[in-house]
Structures are given as C-alpha cells and as structure tokens.
Amino acid sequence: MPGELSVLMEIPKDAAFACPAANVAQTLAERSGFDRRESYRFQLTVEEFILCLIGVIQEGDGLRVILTGKRHLLRAAFAFRAAELSLGGLNSAVRDVVRSAGEPPRDLGLLLAAASADRYNLEHQGGDRFRIVAEVDRRYPEPPPVHAPQNLQPPYRIVRHPDAARLTQAAALAVNAYPAWQSPGCFQTPEKFADLADAGEIACVLALDAAEQTAGLLTWSPCSDQALYFSGPFLFTSGTDRDDVARLLLDGFLEAVAREPHAIVLSVRATADLLPGYFEPLGFLQSCAGTVCEQRPVVFRHLREDAGMAAWCSPRIEDFLRRSYAGLAMTRDILPVEEPGGAARRESLLGATLDRWRDLAELRPFLDGQDMAANLTAHVKAIREKGINTILYYMDLSRPWDAALAGDLIRSGFSPKLVLPYGGQSDMVVWQHDQTV
Amino acid sequence: MIRLFDRAPDYVRRFERYVPSRPDPELMRQYGVSHLYRLNNNENALGPPPAAREAIAAFAPGRAALYPSGDAYDLRQALAARFGKSPEQFLAGNGSCEVISAIIRAFCGPGDAIVTADKTFAVYEWVAKFSGIEARLVPLVRQALDPDAMLAAVTENAKIVFVCNPNNPTGSWWDKAALERFLVRLGGRALVVLDEAYREFLDDPDFPDSMKIMERHDNLLVFRTFSKMYGLAGLRVGYLCGSEEAVDMVRRTHIAYSVNALGQVAAAAALENDADHIAATRAMVEDAGRFLRGVFDAMGLEHLGGAGNFIMVRTPVSDTLLYRRLMMKGVMARTMTGFRYPNWIRVSLAREEAMEAFASALRGALDVP
Numbered sequence: 001m002p003g004e005l006s007v008l009m010e011i012p013k014d015a016a017f018a019c020p021a022a023n024v025a026q027t028l029a030e031r032s033g034f035d036r037r038e039s040y041r042f043q044l045t046v047e048e049f050i051l052c053l054i055g056v057i058q059e060g061d062g063l064r065v066i067l068t069g070k071r072h073l074l075r076a077a078f079a080f081r082a083a084e085l086s087l088g089g090l091n092s093a094v095r096d097v098v099r100s101a102g103e104p105p106r107d108l109g110l111l112l113a114a115a116s117a118d119r120y121n122l123e124h125q126g127g128d129r130f131r132i133v134a135e136v137d138r139r140y141p142e143p144p145p146v147h148a149p150q151n152l153q154p155p156y157r158i159v160r161h162p163d164a165a166r167l168t169q170a171a172a173l174a175v176n177a178y179p180a181w182q183s184p185g186c187f188q189t190p191e192k193f194a195d196l197a198d199a200g201e202i203a204c205v206l207a208l209d210a211a212e213q214t215a216g217l218l219t220w221s222p223c224s225d226q227a228l229y230f231s232g233p234f235l236f237t238s239g240t241d242r243d244d245v246a247r248l249l250l251d252g253f254l255e256a257v258a259r260e261p262h263a264i265v266l267s268v269r270a271t272a273d274l275l276p277g278y279f280e281p282l283g284f285l286q287s288c289a290g291t292v293c294e295q296r297p298v299v300f301r302h303l304r305e306d307a308g309m310a311a312w313c314s315p316r317i318e319d320f321l322r323r324s325y326a327g328l329a330m331t332r333d334i335l336p337v338e339e340p341g342g343a344a345r346r347e348s349l350l351g352a353t354l355d356r357w358r359d360l361a362e363l364r365p366f367l368d369g370q371d372m373a374a375n376l377t378a379h380v381k382a383i384r385e386k387g388i389n390t391i392l393y394y395m396d397l398s399r400p401w402d403a404a405l406a407g408d409l410i411r412s413g414f415s416p417k418l419v420l421p422y423g424g425q426s427d428m429v430v431w432q433h434d435q436t437v
Numbered sequence: 438m439i440r441l442f443d444r445a446p447d448y449v450r451r452f453e454r455y456v457p458s459r460p461d462p463e464l465m466r467q468y469g470v471s472h473l474y475r476l477n478n479n480e481n482a483l484g485p486p487p488a489a490r491e492a493i494a495a496f497a498p499g500r501a502a503l504y505p506s507g508d509a510y511d512l513r514q515a516l517a518a519r520f521g522k523s524p525e526q527f528l529a530g531n532g533s534c535e536v537i538s539a540i541i542r543a544f545c546g547p548g549d550a551i552v553t554a555d556k557t558f559a560v561y562e563w564v565a566k567f568s569g570i571e572a573r574l575v576p577l578v579r580q581a582l583d584p585d586a587m588l589a590a591v592t593e594n595a596k597i598v599f600v601c602n603p604n605n606p607t608g609s610w611w612d613k614a615a616l617e618r619f620l621v622r623l624g625g626r627a628l629v630v631l632d633e634a635y636r637e638f639l640d641d642p643d644f645p646d647s648m649k650i651m652e653r654h655d656n657l658l659v660f661r662t663f664s665k666m667y668g669l670a671g672l673r674v675g676y677l678c679g680s681e682e683a684v685d686m687v688r689r690t691h692i693a694y695s696v697n698a699l700g701q702v703a704a705a706a707a708l709e710n711d712a713d714h715i716a717a718t719r720a721m722v723e724d725a726g727r728f729l730r731g732v733f734d735a736m737g738l739e740h741l742g743g744a745g746n747f748i749m750v751r752t753p754v755s756d757t758l759l760y761r762r763l764m765m766k767g768v769m770a771r772t773m774t775g776f777r778y779p780n781w782i783r784v785s786l787a788r789e790e791a792m793e794a795f796a797s798a799l800r801g802a803l804d805v806p
Contacts, residue, residue: 125440258775259559302757304772305757307456308459329762
C-alpha cells in the first residue's frame, strides 16, 4: 500500500461533477486500503460537500478539491470563494433544530456531509476565500496485551525516530500505566499512533535503557500554527531513575522543537512526572465524572522570547485578563471591544471536537452570527446528552469579533479559566462550561 | 485560487521567520522600566575603538547621497595590509551573516548538504534550510564541537562544514592541533568555513592562526566581524578571507554594494592602532566573567563559558520565563532554548554597572536574597 495518495480536482460550478468526484473518492479510499464502510462515508462526504458548495460559490468560480489518502485517514479539502456564506448545517450538534426549523436542502446536505466525516474544519483564509477540510478515520483493531519491561537499567538514551513496533509497544505501555485522560486518543489503538508518526503528524522522543528496553515516551503534534501540544512524559522505570529518564525526554523534546516554526508548547494532560522548572503553570481545568471532580493542570512554555502583542478584550473579562498576564510576567496592550450590537450574519458557526476517550468536547467559533448565544446553548445541550462532561471553548484574542463574544459565553454558562499565550493567532482564553449549570 | 503561501517552495513555507527584539524605547514602554541593559547580543560595551569613532564623527552627511564602494575597496586594502594578503582574498559583507548566505549559494545546489553542530550559531542552519539545502547537525560532545563525528557526517553531498571557533554559545574552541588534524583527515572533501566572530577575545598561543593555515589548505575559508570586538554592530560589517579562487567563487553569489559607506570607513579605521582597545575589552570581559561566575556559584547555578564576551547559566525556571522577569527589572538576556539549551540563558560580559544590575535582577527574578 502506498504511503500517501493524492488527487487534485478543479470542479466547475456544475452539480453534475459531484458524482464523478465521489467516484474518485471511492477509488482513492480503496487504493489507500480502507474498508467499504469508511470508503462509503468518504464518498458521501465528498459528494455532499461538493453539492452544497456548488450552491455557495460565486458565478464563474470553481471549487478546488484535494483528496488525500493516508494510512490512518482520508482527507478531502475544498477551497472556494463565497461572498455570502451560510453554513449553518455544519453545526453538527444542532441537527434537530435545523430539521424542525425546516431549513433549505442545502443545509441538510451540509449536515449530511459533516455527519459522514469524523471531523471537519472551516478556515477563513481572508476576504471571500474559505477552505473546508473533512476527514474520515481508518478503523484499527483492538491492541493485544502488553507487558511492562522489567529491571530497566541505566544508562538511558533517547531516540527520535523509533520503528513502528517500538512505537506501538510504548503507546500500549502508556495506556496501561497512566489515566486515560493523559494519553493522546491514538494510544487507544497503538497501531494508529505508529501510522501517525510515520505520516509526520505526531512526533515523539522515546527513551531506551542499557538493554534497549523501552523506558519512556513523550509525544507532540501541532495544535495551531504557533503551538505544539505535548503528552507525557510517560515513564516505565521506577525509583530514582524516573527523574533521569524524564529529564532526557524533556530535554530531547525541547531540543527537537527549539528551531521549529512554533512559538509555544503546551499541555492539558501532562503527567505528574513532569519535572519542575521546565514549564509554567497556567491554571487548572476542572473535570467531573459523577460526583468526583478533579483539577487538571495546564502548563506551557515559550520556545522564543516573548515580543509582546496586543489583545482584544471585552470589559467583562478585563480584570481576569490583566490578572492572568501579571501572573505570567507578560506584557500586553489590552484593546477594548464592546459586545456585538448585531452581527451581520444570521447564522453563527461553531466547530466541535468530541473526544470520549478523554471525556472532552472543544468548541471553536468559525463564524460570528446573530444566533451565537442560542448556538452555544444548543451545542452544550447536545454535548451533555452525549455524556461528555468537560466542555471547553477557545477564544482567540487576535479577533475582535471573537473577543466580543464574552457576554454570550457567560450567559451560556461558560467562565474564563486561563490564558494560553500564543494559543491561537495570538493569545487565547480557554473557557470552561460550568458543570452545575 | 492558489494562495500566495502555496506559491512559495515547501522549504520556505516550513521556515519560521526570525523575529528580532523591538527597539529599546518600545521595550521599556512594554515592561514599564526606565532603563534597559541589553546583554543579549554580545555587543562590546566599550563601543568602537578611538580611530573608528573619529572616522564616524568625520563622516560628512553629504556622502550619504553617494553609493559606497561596491566591493569595499579601501576596507579590503586595509585588511590585506593587516594580514599580509592580497585584497582579492577578502570579501566584505553586511555583517558575517550575509557572507554565510553567499558561501552557501556559491557552493551548494539542490540535493547538497552542509555539516555543522547542533548547538552553535543558528544562521548556518537557517540559511541552509530556507535555501532548500540539508543542514546536517552533529551533537556537541562535552559542550564542544566533535571533530570525529563532524568528519563522519561529511558524505559525498556535504559541500561545506561550518565550524564556529570559538563556539557560540559554549565558548569552546578547537586548538591548532585539532583544526590541523581535522583538515588533514577531511582531505579536501568539503569546504571548511571557520566562523571566528569571537576570535579577537582570545589571547592564547594554541588558538589556530587560520590566516596562516589557509595557505596550506585552500578549502579553508574564514570569516570575522567588526560587530563584536570592534564595537561596530550597528554598522553591520563582516568579512571573508580565503584563497583567491574560493573568494572569487563566493563573490559571484554576493550582492555588491551591500556594505554602507560609513561602515566601510569605520571598519577600516578600527584596524588602526587597535591594541589598546582590544586589551581594554579583554580586561572588561575578564572582570565581568569573574564577577558573574562568583554570582552563579553563590546561587548554586551551573554555568558555562570559555572564549568570547558571553557566559551561559542554567536556570531553575524556564529561560523564556526568566527573560520576562529580567525584562521587568530592566535587563535583557538571551534565552537559549533556540540554541537547543532549554533552561539556559546567555549573558554578554559588559561593564561593572551592567553586571551588577544583571546580578541583582537575577536574584530578584529567582527570588534569591
């Protein structure tokens, strides 16, 4: 099976091309080794998105579609220009609302397209240019049992590019040794972790002992243009060696990313084996299951010197922001924004990522709209109904319209928990929905 | 439909632009301080030598209307006289960074590689990467460049070996014997570029005389700068010296007229009667180094330094956090994560007042009485 297949199509504004494009998607899925169910979902995703977007793009324009088949997923990227964009159907959590309101078929198509994919993302690329990326994941088998290495002995060393078998073993060891919320989702099926590493979508440092036994692991992957998200360190040693292995992993990680194009590294699932002094605590997020709640630390560090910047801020969170920046010894020019007096667009658009493995839902605003407060409430309701307890919302302070949504968030039961420097285009406020609301 | 971003080569898209620090007044406003000690760029706190100061003062403003000498003619004459070489063996650039670019453009093409250390001056690696050239990075051993591993990294497509001597930021250096052994074992398989930006801070008979060694090894190129010892960082003048044939090749890929007229005049003057200036600078650096080593020892902090007007210290908090805390006390140090030394900072060795300000700020930032 080839490592990666890619097809590029320029499709005119003509619905007749949706079906042939779906056939191309099917062929790509088959050639990439995906089974019938995943292939069909991918086909449906491509066809429905094209049908919907044909109705959105401007006269005389086309739709640029790039289909990619990787070992672990199928991806369809749609680039287009649209003067009046209404993608309310992409608000996957409010599908019932959409149906009962009798929305036009275009939105139902979008709903179908979004539901067929495992995830999607909408990027506003400036002016009237947009890009939607939708992905369908491969299904992986359950992992076989794994046994912890015995009698690990120094000297320890790290390797940057372990082979797939070693990666699979290390991920399985981490799942056995640490709570589920501290591991990346791909650790559930360790073969996927190895495929992601092979595709360059996740990176790691792995520690070996004197006898080449797996002694530790730390992984990372980009979570924005400016930020890397890390998990670990996962240690499989005992006693005093643990600090030595942790130090090797942390130094190896930071040296590996030091000259890469990212400004920060962060984690909301760092393990208790993180050594003091390497990262700055930003605060805590609360996670509750049943009646038991725990505070989970959020840590970060800059990879470069902070140059300072401006941050848009609603008066509703100005005290919180100033307090947070003072605690971080970080200088920012706070620019005030007022609550929106009336958004031009009727429908807002939220992106939702659900992770049952870590009991986590993450919301990001893609487009502002008059219905933002209702949309937030509908998302929260739908997420809660799915049994997910931790709901986060990310506010990028580089966008005045985004910063101005503080009032809507507070009214919807969210509170600002921490500031993540350079977490988005600029700093990001992480909001959490109050679980008692 | 193709975005501007997608029109750039992949190796450019993946490269992150360098963000220089903001001007002092802006930084002071941001951090709410009334004075800022800049200890991040290893500038010479004594400034330029007297002859260079006089040349700068005598520079008539009207000359700004005229193009400078396109190939720094007078400066090359002065360098040739200083080192007993032909002016054709010198090439002046807008700081040594420009010369690094010219060397890589001259000798590397698609599929080629350069070899350098993983923890050294970043510009060799950066220029290679944003030019689509592989940067092969060899780990330091005991905080020094490892000649054996660097030799092993020189395969057929490796065209240049960059050796920062003394190494920034560790201050370690190859002595005469180490460099000679390296060149002999390399056997002319690649060009060797010695970056001697901090060479003038050393007064050790074992330090290699590269200007002599290049007479036996025509694959050796050396560059130096007027930004460090000669205190002319603001005028950006660096130079390259090598065999006429090698320099001619680099000149082909070098942009003429890149060194401004004032810089050329000041650099040429800086070479005149520079002994007192060099001695005074070395004395200041030695005093500052002794003082800071005492401070670090008293605080129980590991430090690392050798040749050059800088010292590194390992910090108990992240270097980027310490940077911000020091800035709030009016002191600017260099974070070392970007040099692959996480949780270290580098501090320029400067005058007593600045060193005391740094020591006080460090104690305050780390909450040490």
